[in-house]
Amino acid sequence: MEDHILKEILSQPDVWRRTLDRMFGKDSPLKKINALIGHGPVLFTGMGSSYYLSMASAPMWQHYVGGKARALSASNIITYPEICAPGSAKGTVFGISRSGETFETRDALRLLRRTHGWRSIGVTCHPNSPVLEEAEISMVLDEAAETSRFTTRALTTTVLALQALAAMRAKNSELEGELQRLPDLADGLLTQFEALVKDKATRGSYNRFVYLAQGPYLGFAMELMLKAEEIIRVPAEACETLEYLHGPKFAADAATLITVILSDAGAQYQLDALAKLKDIGAKVAVVCEKATADIVAGTDFVIELGSGLSDYGRMLLVMPLMQFFIYHRAIAVGRSAWIKEMVYEK
Numbered sequence: 001m002e003d004h005i006l007k008e009i010l011s012q013p014d015v016w017r018r019t020l021d022r023m024f025g026k027d028s029p030l031k032k033i034n035a036l037i038g039h040g041p042v043l044f045t046g047m048g049s050s051y052y053l054s055m056a057s058a059p060m061w062q063h064y065v066g067g068k069a070r071a072l073s074a075s076n077i078i079t080y081p082e083i084c085a086p087g088s089a090k091g092t093v094f095g096i097s098r099s100g101e102t103f104e105t106r107d108a109l110r111l112l113r114r115t116h117g118w119r120s121i122g123v124t125c126h127p128n129s130p131v132l133e134e135a136e137i138s139m140v141l142d143e144a145a146e147t148s149r150f151t152t153r154a155l156t157t158t159v160l161a162l163q164a165l166a167a168m169r170a171k172n173s174e175l176e177g178e179l180q181r182l183p184d185l186a187d188g189l190l191t192q193f194e195a196l197v198k199d200k201a202t203r204g205s206y207n208r209f210v211y212l213a214q215g216p217y218l219g220f221a222m223e224l225m226l227k228a229e230e231i232i233r234v235p236a237e238a239c240e241t242l243e244y245l246h247g248p249k250f251a252a253d254a255a256t257l258i259t260v261i262l263s264d265a266g267a268q269y270q271l272d273a274l275a276k277l278k279d280i281g282a283k284v285a286v287v288c289e290k291a292t293a294d295i296v297a298g299t300d301f302v303i304e305l306g307s308g309l310s311d312y313g314r315m316l317l318v319m320p321l322m323q324f325f326i327y328h329r330a331i332a333v334g335r336s337a338w339i340k341e342m343v344y345e346k
Contacts, residue, residue: 003339005148005231009323010190012153013183016316018143019157020180023164029139030165036119036137037169040091041068043084043112045077047104049151049226050096050158055219057094057162060312064166064175071219074104081111092119094162098146098154100129109134123161125154149342150231152323155223156316163312178313185307186320193303193321200301201328206257206283207234210248212241212273214266216315221261224322231330231339241270244277252282261318262288262295264311274298287318 023030042061044054054071062069072084074095095109112118113134122135125145132138144157160179167175209228211221221238228236239248241260252258258277262270275298277284284299291304303321307314330339
């Protein structure tokens with residue numbers, strides 16, 4: 001019998017299709033949300049995976065919609081509210097919580113709405129939850145709800161819904177078209193790389209994982225770090241690619257797998273860094289749009305997306321493949337019982 005988390009990883013293309021049909025359909029919930037958003041700053045907040053997806057969503061929003069957008073953890077908002085609400089500035093906050101029960105996110109929405117006059121939007125997979133009680137309007141992604149305690153499809157589906165909202169707000173038909181292609185592309189990539197990813201995850205001799213990225217991809221690197229720690233239960237870290245060369249690299253050794261998520265905007269500098277990463281003796285993997293000869297020569301294995309999409313448009317394609325790798329690595333090192341144990345009770 002398949003584990004819940006594996007089913008949820010592999011279900012992502014189908015869940016994305018259903019989400020896109022709803023978001024761009026006649027009765028789209030995005031219309032009311034779009035009407036609520038003001039002209040001030042936009043803040044994305046959450047804890048854990050919800051914070052990391054916020055880190056990916058904020059630069060995406062600023063790129064397509066414009067204005068000021070940022071991500072902060074809900075814990076920082078409730079402990080240092082002046083960070084996000086200086087003076088009389090009023091904006092819109094997206095409080096994101098898979099369960100809808102994260103108390104830090106609930107309290108952050110309450111503080112920004114009641115004390116500072118911000119508009120508040122709750123994003124979760126579960127209706128009638130505490131976080132939504134503090135929101136003026138809700139985005140409920142119940143099709144992405146999970147049984148496993150390890151967040152996978154809830155994270156990617158939330159980012160997808162926020163991308164759909166950005167496309168609507170910016171009236172960007174090109175982005176909408178790219179999003180519509182994601183489910184089929186993800187299906188194809190999971191089929192194409194299933195054997196390679198499973199083999200590398202199972203046969204590798206790694207006991208430490210590093211994920212490197214730039215810009216919006218850094219949020220995904222942070223999420224993959226969290227998944228490696230939670231599921232494989234080994235040390236992991238995430239860092240900006242170039243920042244990693246300024247000290248953190250000295251913790252790597254032959255049992256370290258460094259995965260570089262190669263983006264268009266960061267490609268020139270990230271490519272220069274690949275040779276230096278290989279020189280420290282670690283194993284190096286790359287996820288990229290196009291696997292050039294230089295990339296292949298400087299790494300242990302490469303996953304080529306070949307999507308034909310823009311930097312921001314394709315970013316979700318990284319996640320199902322990397323989640324799949326982490327799952328199979330966990331199984332290979334004897335975490336099967338742990339994975340089966342970590343589910344929500346019905």
